[in-house]
Amino acid sequence: MRSITQLHMPDVEPGEPGEIRPEFRDVSPLDLHVDDAYQRDLSERSVTLIRRIVREWSWSAFKPPVTVDVDGALHVLDGQHTAIAAASHPRIDTIPVVVVPAPNSEDRAGAFVRHNRDRVTVTPMQLHHSLLAAGEEEARDVAAVCERAGVRILRNPPAMGKFAVGETVAIAALRSLVKRRFPVGARPVLDVCVQAQLAPVSAEMIKAVDAILHDAEYAGTVESGALVNTIRSLGPERWSEVAQLRTAHRMPKWKALTVVLYRHTRKSRRGS
Numbered sequence: 001m002r003s004i005t006q007l008h009m010p011d012v013e014p015g016e017p018g019e020i021r022p023e024f025r026d027v028s029p030l031d032l033h034v035d036d037a038y039q040r041d042l043s044e045r046s047v048t049l050i051r052r053i054v055r056e057w058s059w060s061a062f063k064p065p066v067t068v069d070v071d072g073a074l075h076v077l078d079g080q081h082t083a084i085a086a087a088s089h090p091r092i093d094t095i096p097v098v099v100v101p102a103p104n105s106e107d108r109a110g111a112f113v114r115h116n117r118d119r120v121t122v123t124p125m126q127l128h129h130s131l132l133a134a135g136e137e138e139a140r141d142v143a144a145v146c147e148r149a150g151v152r153i154l155r156n157p158p159a160m161g162k163f164a165v166g167e168t169v170a171i172a173a174l175r176s177l178v179k180r181r182f183p184v185g186a187r188p189v190l191d192v193c194v195q196a197q198l199a200p201v202s203a204e205m206i207k208a209v210d211a212i213l214h215d216a217e218y219a220g221t222v223e224s225g226a227l228v229n230t231i232r233s234l235g236p237e238r239w240s241e242v243a244q245l246r247t248a249h250r251m252p253k254w255k256a257l258t259v260v261l262y263r264h265t266r267k268s269r270r271g272s
């Protein structure tokens with residue numbers, strides 16, 4: 001836990017805050033409006049997001065939409081998905097909104113840009129750690145498998161891109177692996193990656209090792225130890241082979257890596 005502290009910024013000239021401050025109002029979401037001049041229309045992803053907000057509605061996760069008063073009508077600058085979800089929820093009558101000063105259309109468009117630009121996007125790794133703190137089951141499973149295998153999920157990429165053995169930012173690949181193979185099947189994949197001294201444990205390598213250990217085309221034909229040795233011996237020549245295969249067959253990097261790893265790994269007696 002840390003407190004908010006002031007940053008010393010002698011090279012920054014503070015902007016003029018003005019006299020009119022934002023205010024809160026409690027309004028019906030059906031009374032809100034969206035200006036199509038600068039707001040995007042709803043996409044399929046938007047509808048999916050709105051459905052999820054309605055299904056998982058929680059005031060503890062509620063972020064008040066930011067609006068501006070235009071001749072008595074409130075126009076949404078930021079938070080139209082939340083507003084539409086509230087309007088679609090059968091047990092939500094009113095919501096608090098923030099009303100900011102923006103007297104003309106240029107000010108409103110500029111405020112929209114600022115609200116959508118001046119923010120730090122949460123990375124997938126940071127989101128994973130937040131989900132873990134919130135007790136999400138899938139995040140707990142991923143964390144448990146990684147801990148047992150010696151894989152460390154970073155919150156941010158390391159300085160200068162210098163990873164230590166077992167470190168990773170490939171949270172999407174890890175979640176997909178655990179969801180597809182369950183913890184018992186994910187563990188051998190990560191064991192191979194760590195024993196091969198990978199730094200980082202990349203998404204491409206996770207997918208390639210998973211394919212070789214579990215996919216019907218390869219499963220049971222190589223020993224994990226032999227695969228570890230192949231990965232450790234990967235050099236420029238093998239990576240060039242991966243690149244050539246990708247170009248020739250227009251395949252994803254992890255699939256080309258799978259083929260090259262399998263091609264150069266000693267086969268077990270059962271798979272010979």
